[in-house]
Amino acid sequence: MTALLTDLLTATAPLLAPAFTLAGTAVSWLELLALVLALWMVLCNLRVHALAWPLAMASSALYGVLFLHSKLYGEAGLQLVFIALAAWGWWQWLHGTGNTGQPLVVRWLAQRQRLQVAAITLAAWPLLGLLLQRATDSDVPYLDALPTVGSIAGQMLLARKRVDNWPVWVAVNLVSVLLFAVKGLWLTAALYALFAVLALAGWRSWVRLAARGAARG
Numbered sequence: 001m002t003a004l005l006t007d008l009l010t011a012t013a014p015l016l017a018p019a020f021t022l023a024g025t026a027v028s029w030l031e032l033l034a035l036v037l038a039l040w041m042v043l044c045n046l047r048v049h050a051l052a053w054p055l056a057m058a059s060s061a062l063y064g065v066l067f068l069h070s071k072l073y074g075e076a077g078l079q080l081v082f083i084a085l086a087a088w089g090w091w092q093w094l095h096g097t098g099n100t101g102q103p104l105v106v107r108w109l110a111q112r113q114r115l116q117v118a119a120i121t122l123a124a125w126p127l128l129g130l131l132l133q134r135a136t137d138s139d140v141p142y143l144d145a146l147p148t149v150g151s152i153a154g155q156m157l158l159a160r161k162r163v164d165n166w167p168v169w170v171a172v173n174l175v176s177v178l179l180f181a182v183k184g185l186w187l188t189a190a191l192y193a194l195f196a197v198l199a200l201a202g203w204r205s206w207v208r209l210a211a212r213g214a215a216r217g
Helices: 003-016 029-046 052-069 073-095 111-135 141-159 165-182 186-215
Strands: 018-022 025-028
Touching: 003 029, 003 052, 018 029, 018 186, 025 029, 025 186, 029 052, 029 186, 052 073, 073 111, 073 141, 111 141, 141 165, 165 186
Parallel strands: none
Antiparallel strands: 018 025
16 A cells, blocks of 8 residues: 555544444444535436536545545545546536537437447456456455446446436446445445436436437437
8 A cells, every 4th residue: 555545544534433323334424425425416417417527526536535445446446537537527518519519418329339338348347356356455356346347337428418327327326235235334335226216217317308309300
């Protein structure tokens, strides 16, 4: 562990003080604040509101620290990717354009693109799991790796306003519930269960938006 990482963990240790107890497990102030920002972010995503992206950056930073303390290195590293993707997604929603040069609108992936995303994600999963197994002291390397690679795919699809991001998030959130339950992060596990429900709602909402956009030509 590098000195910088050690200093970060030491500096943020006070945030691990318990805010309350859930199912016999203490929930830290760090986890509680990260949860509030993440929930606000998802609600903004449901409404296709660009405020979701700075909220994503803030919540990802907090979750990154939380996951480091929990030795979930894949999830912690993912938060750095999320912050970078959130900056890109924010720009995309404000200034991005489609193939025709028009501003981005909610729409589906083509079937070929959908298969490509699935193939790349499934191929990356065991590779990342092997890396975490060999390079870290993670006790759940493959369970950690699966939502990590799935989340990257979901975030990129969300940034381009693809409806397909929502079924990806449903799957990622369900696996994440199991991961965080195994690690005793019960509030985060409950949050991701709620995220799965919200992802279903977002899926339904964006299907309607895509249909309206198609109807307008």
